[in-house]
Amino acid sequence: MVGYVGADVPVELLTAAEAFAVRLTGDPDADSAAGDLYLGTGVDPMARSILSRLLTGAYGELDRIVVAHDCEASLRLFYALRELRRVEPGAGVPEPYLVDVRHLPHRTTARYNRRRIGEFAARLAAWTGRPLDVAGAVAAHDERRRLLAAVAGLRRERPARLTGRQFLAVANAPLPLPEHVALLEKLLSEAAGLPAHHRRRVFLTGGDHDTPHVYEAIEADGHVIVGEDHSFGDPSFESQVGAGDLDALAEHYHRGGPYAPASTAAERAAHTAAAARRCHADLLVGYARTGDDAPAWDFPDQRAALGIPAVLLDRQEYGRADVKELRCPA
CATH class of the missing domain: 3.40.50.11890 (Rossmann fold)
Structure with a gap:
């Protein structure tokens, strides 16, 4: 383990x-x-x-x-x-x-x-003490990425068929890979029975969210998070490795992201704008924790590139969100 x-x-x-x-x-x-x-x-x-x-x-x-x-x-x-x-x-x-x-x-x-x-x-x-089956592992993870992309499509529907909180749990379930793949297939097979969520559609940008706390706070305030650009969300499955060798794997992680700590403001702005439009977002929410300043530096360029109402939740305590600011976006 x-x-x-x-x-x-x-x-x-x-x-x-x-x-x-x-x-x-x-x-x-x-x-x-x-x-x-x-x-x-x-x-x-x-x-x-x-x-x-x-x-x-x-x-x-x-x-x-x-x-x-x-x-x-x-x-x-x-x-x-x-x-x-x-x-x-x-x-x-x-x-x-x-x-x-x-x-x-x-x-x-x-x-x-x-x-x-x-x-x-x-x-x-x-x-x-064993050789690695790189090709088999790459194929298995690419299949999970394909299924997660299909599940993300349910959240991007209008109205959304999954909440952001639900999607975060689905994407990051701590399960063995074969079991995770099987459950993703089951979810997709039952998608027709999922409820519709008629709420204000939020695209969440900024720092990582390794727990559901912030998602729950935002969605309890009458929103639904339909996309994000942190590493526990959409970017983790947006591209596949393809070839099952170390060269392809190195290239995949080289081009990964763009995440706030390791990308330019222009790269982040272009990526965020394209992703938020794909999700039909009504509101851009930037999130920066205390001790994680990089997301706040990117936010002005992201807001300008997208051109929809936007709110920056800056210097937030870990796992907390001051959702009052979402009610009067600029």
């Missing part, structure tokens, strides 16, 4: 190594004192919560933990885990591994990423 953190971890390789991969999430309602002690309160509270939950055993027994360098908070989390394992072996921290994928549009970056992906595959093979 391998826990992973970040959008750039090539989960296909974990599947190829016959590991049960679980993306680790925080808990806004839990005490984060342990994580605060080692990371400091200036780091994104999601990372601090994940570290706290690791130290208190909330995830159960993990054999390894893989961390992506998708943002500064993830990198700080990796360094903390590495040092904790070195100086406090009794803390029970699993062995960490860093996957350092970059997103600059250069050939040298592509070569760098291919080397890092290859090293990760070699490490997994050494951990397991």
Whole structure:
């Protein structure tokens, strides 16, 4: 069982190594004192919560933990885990591994990423003592992406047939891959019986949402979230890997995103505008947590590119949303 953190971890390789991969999430309602002690309160509270939950055993027994360098908070989390394992072996921290994928549009970056992906595959093979079935794993994950894209289409219908909260749960269900695929197929086969949601349609941009708290707050206020551009939502399945080899996998993660911590404002604005129009959104909502400033920098360009009413929820507490501001958008 391998826990992973970040959008750039090539989960296909974990599947190829016959590991049960679980993306680790925080808990806004839990005490984060342990994580605060080692990371400091200036780091994104999601990372601090994940570290706290690791130290208190909330995830159960993990054999390894893989961390992506998708943002500064993830990198700080990796360094903390590495040092904790070195100086406090009794803390029970699993062995960490860093996957350092970059997103600059250069050939040298592509070569760098291919080397890092290859090293990760070699490490997994050494951990397991078996060759990796990369082609089979890529095909399985691409099939799940295809099904998730079809499920996302239900949410984009007018009226929406799924709420944002429901879709977030469907897309991130912590299930073995074959079971997840089977349930997605079942959901699609029963789509005709889903209820219609006649509410104001929101496109959510900004930081990651690893829990449903913010979705629940926004939708309880009379909205329905029909799309998003963070790594737990639509971007996680918008493109497929295709070829079942390490070259294709490295290229897939090289072009991933664009996510707020690793993209230019212009890239984010163009992507957000296209995605929000595809969802027929009535309102653009930007969300930035305390300790995660990048989304707020992008928001003016995103609002200008889209041209619909827009609200920025800035400096929000982890898992909280000041929904009063949604009632009078600019």
